[in-house]
Amino acid sequence: MSHNPQNKPVVAVVGAGPGIGEAVARRFISSGFVAALLARTQDKLQLMTAGISSDFGPGTARYYLTDLTIEAQVLASFSKIQQELGNVEVMVYNAGARRVNGRAILDTSSEEFESFTKINLFGAFWATKCVLPDMLANERGTIIFTGATGSLRGSPGLSSFSPGKFGLRSLAQVVTREYQSKGIHCAHLVVDGPVDGKLIGGVTRRKWEREGEREKLGQVERYIMQPKDLAGIYWWLYEQPRSTWTHELDVRAQKEGMFSKL
Numbered sequence: 001m002s003h004n005p006q007n008k009p010v011v012a013v014v015g016a017g018p019g020i021g022e023a024v025a026r027r028f029i030s031s032g033f034v035a036a037l038l039a040r041t042q043d044k045l046q047l048m049t050a051g052i053s054s055d056f057g058p059g060t061a062r063y064y065l066t067d068l069t070i071e072a073q074v075l076a077s078f079s080k081i082q083q084e085l086g087n088v089e090v091m092v093y094n095a096g097a098r099r100v101n102g103r104a105i106l107d108t109s110s111e112e113f114e115s116f117t118k119i120n121l122f123g124a125f126w127a128t129k130c131v132l133p134d135m136l137a138n139e140r141g142t143i144i145f146t147g148a149t150g151s152l153r154g155s156p157g158l159s160s161f162s163p164g165k166f167g168l169r170s171l172a173q174v175v176t177r178e179y180q181s182k183g184i185h186c187a188h189l190v191v192d193g194p195v196d197g198k199l200i201g202g203v204t205r206r207k208w209e210r211e212g213e214r215e216k217l218g219q220v221e222r223y224i225m226q227p228k229d230l231a232g233i234y235w236w237l238y239e240q241p242r243s244t245w246t247h248e249l250d251v252r253a254q255k256e257g258m259f260s261k262l
């Protein structure tokens with residue numbers, strides 16, 4: 001049964017949480033898209049979908065419970081999205097997994113390395129394979145991968161994070177080299193610094209509070225990237241004309257050092 005009776009274009013936000021994921025969904029919905037939100041936690045997804053529906057109207061977002069470390073679940077969710085909403089026009093692979101406080105290689109388990117790498121990389125490979133056939137048939141489609149400082153720099157403590165993110169960057173290059181000429185715009189966005197949200201942004205804010213950093217707390221947006229501003233970058237990438245497609249770009253807050261984790 002179609003849940004997209006007006007045949008709106010579909011954005012799939014793969015790894016949809018209250019930070020970048022929700023902001024991207026809202027940005028695209030505000031310009032006429034319907035959003036498919038993929039993540040593991042039902043109550044968070046319900047809350048997000050309800051908030052979006054109340055702001056933009058019923059049916060503007062639907063959620064699909066998915067564990068991106070399990071290929072069968074990724075395939076099942078995309079098949080359901082295709083049945084319920086139609087072809088995906090934009091796929092944003094946004095899921096990522098890292099430790100907030102790093103851990104040395106010798107203290108990092110193989111299980112963590114494997115499960116984080118599945119989230120950071122394998123899920124993107126599976127999701128890309130799910131959306132490419134329809135995109136190729138239509139000769140149009142946008143695929144955006146969310147990267148991080150760790151996509152370009154290996155830093156101490158992040159052995160279970162960076163290798164997957166490096167791989168994601170190379171996957172974006174491969175997708176571009178294989179399919180750009182067939183109408184697929186793939187972009188890798190290096191989010192180079194903390195994003196305002198519960199996890200990294202929250203830790204940063206709490207640190208500033210402990211340290212009495214009033215100036216920083218008063219001008220958060222100069223130090224920590226705002227999800228809604230990042231969402232504007234995803235939209236800009238989507239809107240780019242075919243004569244000027246960006247493959248990769250990096251963004252950081254005004255007072256964040258370049259490749260700040262080094």
Ligand SMILES: NC(=O)c1ccc[n+]([C@@H]2O[C@H](COP(=O)([O-])OP(=O)(O)OC[C@H]3O[C@@H](n4cnc5c(N)ncnc54)[C@H](OP(=O)(O)O)[C@@H]3O)[C@@H](O)[C@H]2O)c1
Nearest residue numbers: 015017018019020021039040041067068096148194195200
């Ligand atoms: N936050 C930062 O400071 C920061 C900085 C630089 C780069 N980034 C990048 O930005 C992206 C995340 O954006 P965000 O931090 O704002 O997060 P977000 O959009 O608020 O949430 C991302 C969501 O991904 C979902 N996810 C994680 N593992 C999953 C899995 N195995 N299966 C399905 N869903 C999964 C999580 O939901 P469930 O737990 O419900 O599954 C999580 O809420 C990542 O790629 C990250 O590397 C973030």
